[in-house]
Amino acid sequence: MNAVEPIVFLVDDDQLFRRSTERLIRTAGLNVQPFSSARDFLKSPRPEGPACLVLDVRMPGLSGMDLQRELAQSGFHIPIIFITGHGDIPMSVRAMKAGAVEFLTKPFRSRVLLDAIQAAIERDRSVLQKESETRELRKRYEQLTPREREVMTLVAKGLLNKQVAGELSTTEATIKFHRAHIMQKMQANSLADLIRMVEKLGSSRQR
Amino acid sequence: MQVQFEHPAEEIKHLRRCINDLVSVLALPAMWSGGEPSRIVRTLLDVLLEMLHLDLVYVRLKEPTGEAPIEMARVAQPQSLTAGPQQIGELFHRCLGEDPQNWPSSVRNRIGDQDISIVPLRLGLQGEIGFIVAGSQRLNFPGQTERLLLSVAANQATIGLQEARLLSEQKRIAKELDQRVAQRTSELAAANEELKKEVAERRRAEEAVRESERNARLILDSIPGQVATLTPVGEVEAVNKQLVEYCGRPLEELKQWGTSDTVHPDDLPRVIETFTHSITSGDPYDFETRIRRSDGTYRWFQVCGLPIRHPDGRIARWCSLQTDIDERKRAEQALQRSEAFLAEGQHLARIGSFSWRVATDEIAWSEQLYRIFEFDQGLTVTLELIGGRVHPEDLPMLNDMINRARGGFSDFEYEHRLLMPNRSVKHLHLIAHGNRNADGQLEFIGAVQDVTQRRLAEEALDKVRSELTHAARVTSLGELTASIAHEVNQPLGSITNNANACLSLLAHGTPPLDEIREALTEIIQGTDQASAVISRVRQLVRNAPSERTVLNLRDVVADVLVLARHEFAARQVTILTELAEDLPPVAGDRVQLQQVLLNLVVNGMEAMNATEASKRALVIRGRPEIRDKERVVLLTVQDAGMGFKRDEMDRLFEAFYTTKPQGMGMGLAISRSIIEAHGGRLWAETNQGPGATFLFSLPDAGNTKS
Numbered sequence: 001m002n003a004v005e006p007i008v009f010l011v012d013d014d015q016l017f018r019r020s021t022e023r024l025i026r027t028a029g030l031n032v033q034p035f036s037s038a039r040d041f042l043k044s045p046r047p048e049g050p051a052c053l054v055l056d057v058r059m060p061g062l063s064g065m066d067l068q069r070e071l072a073q074s075g076f077h078i079p080i081i082f083i084t085g086h087g088d089i090p091m092s093v094r095a096m097k098a099g100a101v102e103f104l105t106k107p108f109r110s111r112v113l114l115d116a117i118q119a120a121i122e123r124d125r126s127v128l129q130k131e132s133e134t135r136e137l138r139k140r141y142e143q144l145t146p147r148e149r150e151v152m153t154l155v156a157k158g159l160l161n162k163q164v165a166g167e168l169s170t171t172e173a174t175i176k177f178h179r180a181h182i183m184q185k186m187q188a189n190s191l192a193d194l195i196r197m198v199e200k201l202g203s204s205r206q207r
Numbered sequence: 208m209q210v211q212f213e214h215p216a217e218e219i220k221h222l223r224r225c226i227n228d229l230v231s232v233l234a235l236p237a238m239w240s241g242g243e244p245s246r247i248v249r250t251l252l253d254v255l256l257e258m259l260h261l262d263l264v265y266v267r268l269k270e271p272t273g274e275a276p277i278e279m280a281r282v283a284q285p286q287s288l289t290a291g292p293q294q295i296g297e298l299f300h301r302c303l304g305e306d307p308q309n310w311p312s313s314v315r316n317r318i319g320d321q322d323i324s325i326v327p328l329r330l331g332l333q334g335e336i337g338f339i340v341a342g343s344q345r346l347n348f349p350g351q352t353e354r355l356l357l358s359v360a361a362n363q364a365t366i367g368l369q370e371a372r373l374l375s376e377q378k379r380i381a382k383e384l385d386q387r388v389a390q391r392t393s394e395l396a397a398a399n400e401e402l403k404k405e406v407a408e409r410r411r412a413e414e415a416v417r418e419s420e421r422n423a424r425l426i427l428d429s430i431p432g433q434v435a436t437l438t439p440v441g442e443v444e445a446v447n448k449q450l451v452e453y454c455g456r457p458l459e460e461l462k463q464w465g466t467s468d469t470v471h472p473d474d475l476p477r478v479i480e481t482f483t484h485s486i487t488s489g490d491p492y493d494f495e496t497r498i499r500r501s502d503g504t505y506r507w508f509q510v511c512g513l514p515i516r517h518p519d520g521r522i523a524r525w526c527s528l529q530t531d532i533d534e535r536k537r538a539e540q541a542l543q544r545s546e547a548f549l550a551e552g553q554h555l556a557r558i559g560s561f562s563w564r565v566a567t568d569e570i571a572w573s574e575q576l577y578r579i580f581e582f583d584q585g586l587t588v589t590l591e592l593i594g595g596r597v598h599p600e601d602l603p604m605l606n607d608m609i610n611r612a613r614g615g616f617s618d619f620e621y622e623h624r625l626l627m628p629n630r631s632v633k634h635l636h637l638i639a640h641g642n643r644n645a646d647g648q649l650e651f652i653g654a655v656q657d658v659t660q661r662r663l664a665e666e667a668l669d670k671v672r673s674e675l676t677h678a679a680r681v682t683s684l685g686e687l688t689a690s691i692a693h694e695v696n697q698p699l700g701s702i703t704n705n706a707n708a709c710l711s712l713l714a715h716g717t718p719p720l721d722e723i724r725e726a727l728t729e730i731i732q733g734t735d736q737a738s739a740v741i742s743r744v745r746q747l748v749r750n751a752p753s754e755r756t757v758l759n760l761r762d763v764v765a766d767v768l769v770l771a772r773h774e775f776a777a778r779q780v781t782i783l784t785e786l787a788e789d790l791p792p793v794a795g796d797r798v799q800l801q802q803v804l805l806n807l808v809v810n811g812m813e814a815m816n817a818t819e820a821s822k823r824a825l826v827i828r829g830r831p832e833i834r835d836k837e838r839v840v841l842l843t844v845q846d847a848g849m850g851f852k853r854d855e856m857d858r859l860f861e862a863f864y865t866t867k868p869q870g871m872g873m874g875l876a877i878s879r880s881i882i883e884a885h886g887g888r889l890w891a892e893t894n895q896g897p898g899a900t901f902l903f904s905l906p907d908a909g910n911t912k913s
Contacts, residue, residue, distance in 0.1 A: 014697050016733055020704035023726055027711040058693065058776045083700070084693070106693075106700035110707030 004049030006121045009078070010034040011041045011067070012056040017106075021054065021113070028114050030121075038062035038070075046076060050128055052101070052120035054113070057084040057091065065091075068098050077127070079120035083108070130200075137197050143185045151178040155191070156198035225352040228258045232360045239367040244268060244375075245277060247367045251339075252281040255360055259353050261343050262323060265295050268330070268337035268368065276337065299340045303327050308334075313349060324348040328361040336368050435461075437512070437525035441486040444524060455501025471497035471505045478510075489514055489522060495532065507536035550574060557657035561588075565613055565641075565649040579635070579657045581627060598624035598632065612651060617641035619651075622658070634662040672880070677750040679877045680802045684747055686809050690774035694740045698733035705730045743770060746798050747805075753796045757908050760793060760800070760829050760842055761786050767804045768827075771812075779820045780812050786829040791909035793840050795885045800905075803878040803889070807844040807901045810874065814848025814898065822847055822897075831907065838907035839887070845900040850893055859891055878903075 008025050010032055012018040018034050025032040035041040039062055041053075053071075057064040068080055081102040082095045092103040101123065102116040144152065147168075154164045161175045168175070188194035235254065239247045248266045255264050261283065268277040280292035295318075302316045302325060313326045323342040326349050330336035339361055341349070349357060427434055433450035437443055443462040454461060454469060464470055470478050474496040485492035492512045497505035512527040550573070553559060559576025563569070570588040577584050580596055590609065597605050601623040608619055618640055625633040639653030684691070705726040712718050712726070743766055764784060775782050793800075808825065815823045826845040831838065851859065860879045875889075882889040887905040894900055 014701075016729060016736065017697050017701040017704070020701040020708065020726070020729055020733070023708040023722070024704040024711075027708040058773055060776050063776075063779070106696035107703045108700065110704055113704075 004047075005031050006050040006052075006125065007031045007033060007047050008117055008121070009041060009044075009047075009051060009053045011036075011038055011053065011059075011064070012083070013037060013059045014056070017056075024110050024113070025054075025117065028117075030117065038064070038067040041067070042070065047078075050121045050125035052079045052081060052117055052124060054081045054083060054117065057082050057095070065095065065098075068095065068100065072098065079124050081113070081116045081120055083113075134200055137186070137201055140186045141201055144182060148178050148182050148185070151175060152182050152186070152194070152198060155179060155182070156195045158195075221352070225356070228352075228356055229359060231258065232356060232363055235360070235363050236367045236370065239371065242367075242371060244368050244371045245279075247364065247371055248277065248279050251360060251364050251367075252279060255339075255341060255357070256281045256283060259341065259343070259349075259356060260345075261341050262321070263295070263318070263342040265292065265299060265340045265342075266337065266364075267296055269335065299325065299327070303340075312354075315346075318342065326354070326357060328357055330361055330365045330368065336365055339364065431531070433508075433529040435527045435529070437527060439486075439514075439522040439524060441482065441525065450529065453500055454498070469499050471499070473497075482512075485512060486525070495536070498529065506531055506533040508532060554578070559655045559657075561639075561651075561653055561655065563612075563639075563651040563653070564644075565651065567648075576655055579633070579655065580625065596625050596627070598626045600624070612639075612641065612649075615649075619653070632659075633657055634659045673750065673753070676799065676802070676877055676881065679806075679874055680747050680798075683802065683805050683809055683874065684744065684770075687770055687774050687805070689777065690772065691740065691744055691770055693773040694770065695737050698736040698740075702730050702733040702737075705733070740769065747801060749798075751798070753799065755794050755796055757792045757794050758797050758800075759790060760840055760905075761790055763797065763800045763804055764827055764829065764842075766797075766801050767808055771805070771808055774809075774812065775825070778812050778815070778823065780815060780823040780825055783824060783826045784828075785826065787831060789831065790829050791831050791838070791840055791907045793885075793905040794908040795905060796881075799881045800885075803881050803903065804842070804844070806874040806878050810901070811844050811846035811848065811898075814846050814850070816848075818848055818897070832904070834904055839904040840907055841902060841904045843900050843902045845894065845898065847894075847896070847898040850897060850899045851891070853893070856891060856893075860889070 008030050010018060010021055010025070012021065012034075013036055015036070018036065022032050022034045033044070035044070038055075038059060055064040055067060062070075064082060064084075068082075071078065071080075077099070079101040080095075080099070081104065082092070082100050083104045083106060084091070095103050101120045104113060104116065141149070150168065151164060154167055159167065161172050161179070165172045165175045182188075183194065186194060186197055188197060231254065235247075235251065238250065248268060252264045252266060255261060261281075263280065263282050265280040266278070270276060278292040278296050280295045298318055302314055303310045310327045310329075313324055315322060315324050317323070321344055323344055324346065325340055325342045328339045328341070330338055339357075341357055343349070428448040430447075430449070433453060434447040435443055435450060436445045443458065443464070446458055446461055450461065451457065456469070460467065461469065465475075465479060478494060478496050481492055481494050484490070491514065492510070495507060495509050498508045499505050508529045509532045510527060510529050512525050514522045515524050515526055517523050553573055553575035557575070557579065559579050560573045561576055562571045568590060570590070570593075572588050574584060577586070580593070582588070582592070582596075586592070594602060594605065604621065604623055608621065612619070620636075620638045622634060622636050625635060627633060634657070636656045636658045637653060639651045641649055641651045644650045709723050709726050712723050747770075764786065768782065768784070772782075774780075804827075808827070811825045812823075815825070824847050826843075828841075828843045828845070830841055832841045833839070834841075860875050879889045882903045882905070885905055887903055889901070889903040892900045892902065
């Protein structure tokens, strides 16, 4: 997975601007894939590695904001850098609320765009990282028996074995037994480690 | 010499003979009576030759008329003397000498071969009639009795000749008298004839005079005037029929005009004064006064009087003519009033009038024109004087007008300026029309109006209108700010990207030159794109004076769509254009037409705010058309928005009417005024489906194809 090169998607209807942006990003040593419309981009396959989307706000047909909405609905959480010829505050607020990482007004300094792209890719990379860790934890979590999942939740809350036993109406020894299995199945080195894992699982479940 | 008689009987015999001879001689005049001088002379010579036994006798008569003298000679024995009378005369003259006064009483001389005693006798006391010479061979010649006889005969001859002469003179005179009588008689006859003619002539003349008098009376009674004669002291003597009929008063009453109401009471003192002055001085009079008509109304008359004088200069009578000038007087008063009105009107309207005779350059000005030009009233106006006031920039126009006027051009209307001495400028509007006057001369009559105030007001209004138009344009542009910014920022962003890309590429060990070249080319493209947009915006924002060019509405549509393109995108409005291939050109101000279309397009977009996004479409159509027989270019902007109600239609184009919260309500009003200033129309129609269509037409500026 780490071998996959990051990729920058670029969607802008203005040919001249698209070509220049493409050149800029490419010159910075990044893979770039340009599209002249949002529809074309939606038809393209999703990336495996870290990626980001440089998106023009105003376009005929499907606009940048429309595309952002569609991507969110389809669960494609790619970081988006909006660019616009003329940005207004309500528009940028709307975009940022919807999860945009950056909102740039043309003409912007090239460095700003490249930095934004870099940051977006790093962010995506870390998101991907977290997602793969979460996927691993969930795999381990799914190996736990329902009783073990209950015990782990209470342990992660900081309850002592005796308290947990009282809570579940069982013996302290039984809890110790479960705990050992849990630590083994979850591949946790310490109680602190396990608590962090439970937090991660909990947050991912919330998303 | 004394004859001696020896015997008394002899002597008696001799005496008797002598007495007989004397009686014969004395009887001669009786014989001669009525005879010619030549006959008298001939008988005298015959008598003397025979009576005195002469050998020769000669007579020479002087002609009183200076003709050649008559000479005659008798010889007793013609064979002994062959000489002619003239030779004999010359011979005697030699013997006797030239002067008859100094002649000897007798002389003996040789004539021919004989000695002869010669006795000369003068005829008349001084020999003025002539003379007789008697000659005889006898030695005792002449004897006493012979001398007596000779002298008596000479006297008798003188008497006879004188009588003959007298007679001939009498005859001549009588003849002459006869001739004169005859001549005079014929003259008298001719004169008589002449006289007869003259008499006939005079009779005719008298007849003519009578006729003429009748005519004169007739004329006097039928001329359109009233005539009166007055005595030298001014008393009315006679009047014609008209005067009596007009006044409705008999002569007797008319004589009392000085105290009656015949003359208008207001005029009477003046009339009496004038009249009295003329009567006492003998000067003719001429005045105007009102005279009472029979119906009691007073009419204006001109009264002229002339004195008629005797040969010695005394005034015989006055002749007075009264002419009805009431109409003229009223016309004069009306004219005066009308002139006063005109002068007031000209003053109020700042209109002056003038006339100009082209041939003589005589120029007449009204008072107001003097005021407009600020010249002293009455100053003699010349073209030079006018030229001095005309604004130097307009002087060529004035000169051109003058030349065209001289060339026969007859109608003018133009505006020019005056530059006054205080450097202020006046605007004048001049209209002139040329006519041939009664003398056949070209004369221009014209009016000049001082339109300075109006011109200044128009200029101020133009300025305000232009500022308002500009303001509206800037407002329209403001609504497109986002679109325009996008349109400019797009190429600017591209330029920045490309420039940075180039910098990165140059940092390589081996810079990819093709890539760099490509990037630089795109930079230039971006620059061009941005400056094109900026120049369009600048055109719209700049408050430049209106400028008409021939242009195609396609270009105007393109200009507007470039600026509004991103606004369409942002508002998700689909824009469609259907412009005819053969769209004819129009004449107009590109910026103003852009403004109109921009306004219609923005209105159309805004009207569709509430429309479902998929149905937001704006259609711009352009095509040539014939409207009211005129070739026009029609441009329509159709939206699918909320449209408008029928009763709103008229108010749409009113100023300050708006349906938009932020709208000024000036857009359509200004758009309409722009289109109308271009000679076109702007109006709105509701669509069959949703929305409205705004349309404007402009005159086709292309070559008219039928």
